[in-house]
Amino acid sequence: MSKVRVINRSPFPLPKYQSDHAAGLDLQAVLEAPIILEPLQRELIKTGIFLALPEGTEAQVRPRSGLAYKKGLTVLNSPGTIDADYRGEVGVILVNLSNEPVKIEPGERIAQLVLARYERIDWEAVEALDDTARGSGGFGSTGV
Numbered sequence: 574m575s576k577v578r579v580i581n582r583s584p585f586p587l588p589k590y591q592s593d594h595a596a597g598l599d600l601q602a603v604l605e606a607p608i609i610l611e612p613l614q615r616e617l618i619k620t621g622i623f624l625a626l627p628e629g630t631e632a633q634v635r636p637r638s639g640l641a642y643k644k645g646l647t648v649l650n651s652p653g654t655i656d657a658d659y660r661g662e663v664g665v666i667l668v669n670l671s672n673e674p675v676k677i678e679p680g681e682r683i684a685q686l687v688l689a690r691y692e693r694i695d696w697e698a699v700e701a702l703d704d705t706a707r708g709s710g711g712f713g714s715t716g717v
Contacts, residue, residue: 575627575688582662583621585680597635597685600665604679610669615649618665618683626657626688633687634665640683645671648684655686 581587588598603621610616626632634653640646649666665684669675677683707714 575630577627577688578625580623581621582623585621588622588686597687599637599682600634600663600684600686602665602677602679602681602683604677607676607678609674609676610646610667611674612669612672615666615668616677618667618677620663620665622663623660624655624663625660626655628657630657630688630690631655632663633689634663635685635687637682637685644675645669645673646675646677646683652687 579587583601583603585601585603588600590598600620600622603619608616624632632655634648634651634655636647636651646667646669649668653666655663663686667677667683
């Protein structure tokens with residue numbers, strides 16, 4: 574478990590895991606009143622959460638499967654990345670991919686936040702890459 578420093582300027586408790594083995598914490602919409610997202614409309618929804626992540630980690634903002642399935646809402650830049658040196662408010666870019674307007678209520682759980690470790694790249698320029706069985710095959714080359 575990693576310690577993450579957080580400021581909560583929302584009117585809601587800190588995000589929490591909804592089950593013992595959940596990977597993501599649920600983020601809530603900080604809105605003054607409900608909003609309607611029309612089909613294909615996108616909106617930046619604030620969460621009131623500010624983070625100081627440990628070096629070598631990122632926070633990924635991901636869609637909630639229930640919202641995607643039941644309402645057609647998803648995170649547009651999924652997963653959204655929050656870098657360890659970002660100190661602004663966490664926002665969620667929601668998009669309505671359904672054919673119907675969708676209402677988002679203040680306090681509604683709109684996305685998940687997952688902490689992930691990463692490695693930085695140290696490029697090594699070469700003239701050729703080693704051969705593999707797959708080679709340069711991509712986009713469906715391994716079959717259905």
